Amino acid sequence: MIIRYLFAVCLLCFASTAQAVSLSSNIGDERQSYAANPGNTETDPSWQPYSPFLKTDGAHFWYSHKISVYHEPGETVSNPLTLSVRLNGVFDFYWDGALIGSNKYLGKSASQYSRVHIPVSGLSEGEHQLKIHIVALGMRAGDSSDLRVAVAAVKSDFFGVHPTVVSTFFIATASLFLAGYLTVTLRTGRQRPGNVATIFFSIAIAMVVLLEDGRFLFKYPYGWQSFLDMLQPPFAVMFFILLTWLVLTRISYPNRLAWMVVLPVSLAISLIETGGIEHHIRLFFTLSLFLLALSSYGWYRGYGNARLFAIGFALAIVALLLDLDKGHLFLIVITVLFATDLAIDMRQQGKNAIRHLLMSERLRSDLIKRNVQPHFLMNSLTALMEWVETSPDEAVNFIDGLAQEFRILDEFSERRSVSLKQELALCNIHLTLMGQRLASCFRLEASSVDTDQQVPPALFHTLIENAFSHNDYRAFEATFVLTQETTASGRILRLSVPVKNPHSSSHSAGLGTRYIEARLEEFCGKAFSFQSEMIGSTWVSTITLNRH
């Protein structure tokens, strides 16, 4: 069936377009007789031009509108015409004086959304009279009746999908996002840029949709609507600010705060009236254009995931042009854009988690290998063979020390941190063993350090091992010194080792250094620095651990 309805505008009543529609209203329920006598609305001066705002508390209204119906040539009308109605209050619809529909909610609360059918018999070609009787139960003077009537499945619906489905989709998606970002934030400890902002962004979307469309989904007292309407603008402002901030953050744009200027500029441009397009749609459009430009530039400069956002906003603008009326398609594209960003990010997080796991496993394996490091172990065993054959008592002492060191290293291999006290115990055992092997005397001085603090396992042990690899300590008395300094940003630990060998200046980023850096990264992420340098006649390793 093809029916061409000549409505003055498809939507009968919109706050912003009401003046263009020849609607009249009259307050008071004594006017019910007008339903059967439509002509009175034009002659009776008590009928006023339409205004969406109530003049008295709990007002009763009559709205009247003339509608012309045209049929295509040769067309037979076989289905009723369905009107989609949205309204704060109780209503009765009259078509040419006959009651055709009512929401029948005469209680204290009601769902706003309903549909009214115009029977086939009433759809004859020509002019018809539509009258709506409204009882604004629970609403106060100044509140908006928010009356909207449209032909169902033409304009009021989103591409044939019932508005409640669209609303539910948005609320569900926003809630899922909220849960997703909360999970990511809890898992990553706020490491992901924009996580917290995205949580509030999801809340803002959910609240705007809920406040806008909740009336279709839930029953609540009519009187709540005006209060709920007042809550909507702050969430809308929050939505726009966070949308802009998030895009800039996710692209890793430099000077983000300065670039936020695109939002007030977009707002100013969107104030320019354009052909009946609603203000929020104009703002969507202008802001999207700016964000598209920024992400495209970011893509060109190779910033973060700018390419994703450039493509996303190009599609969002196309979506907005296809659905200029409500912008639902635009919001769906934005939703998919952020979902994609989150999915890519979570995939990356997964990869990082696996990488960290592998790193931890590798570090454990490194520490275990340290137990059987050939140079140390085989030389120790050779020394042991010699003692067994020439001085058994020495062999017993050495085996005892070696066993203690292996036991501690074995225990450390399963841990990501140990107390400095345990670490120093390990270092002292190692120094005693090396002293016995090299016929020397080594001492570790660590009087001014907090031995309860946690440090990565075998950190200083590795530095001491490095010292033995680079120095010829035979028949030498050496004191290793560990000091601590507390700063505003954290703590600094310094290990000074004596140098006794011309080759010692060639300390390099060998396996030991890489082990230390990997252990520190596992221990505190990027919140550390590690430096080694020759100062005077000592080699100083400085480890800075920042608060994180």
Next chain:
Amino acid sequence: MSFNLLIVEDEPLVAKRLSRLSTDILDDQISALHLAPDLDAARNLVSSNPIDLILLDLNLVGSDGFELLKEFTSKAAHTIVVSAETTRALEAFEFGVLDFVPKPFTRDRLAKALARFWKPAFANEPATRQIAFETGTGFDVVSTIDILYFKGADKYSEAMLKSGAVKFHTKSLNRLEDILSANFVRSHKSYLVQRGAIKSLRSLEGSRYEMDLVDGNSLPIGRTRVDHVRHAISAWGGQNG
């Protein structure tokens, strides 16, 4: 026959063990035993003493094991590596060391290694593939397949390379034969020839023999060595399939 032994080892107890066991094993065969705890001491001892055998630790403080191998195998003396790093054994053999003794070592294992000074190669050991030559500024490492032959020159040797270049090596021809016998044949008291360089053998008048080389030159074959050369060529032919 007695000889001079040098132990290059920075671990006091390992050096002590090597010294004690070597003296015990070789007894009066050692005319002098030197201990070098670091590279500089080792260099001084090698330059000032006629060292015959070096027991070398590849993990001297501040030294690179590869550089040590190059340096010490280019010397006139034979080298036995004593090291904890068994992963370097193959590399050591390819540089022409007599043996690789992994730490920790027993008296028997050290005795076996020292015995190689008199009875060098085992058939199942990796062949020497590279020879280090001392130069004025450092060392040149040459692949053995790039050498045509070595010519004895007093206590030293000259290597004739395929490229036409001649290089001088401080090892005697006998010592080179000790470490190169897997791929070289002693055809004459003055020549040690690489298997790939031999083109053919020729008999001359008066029961004399010559060996034609791939570069067009010929080398004499000692009368007493003809069978040995033929046997070696036959064995290589079998290996080549």
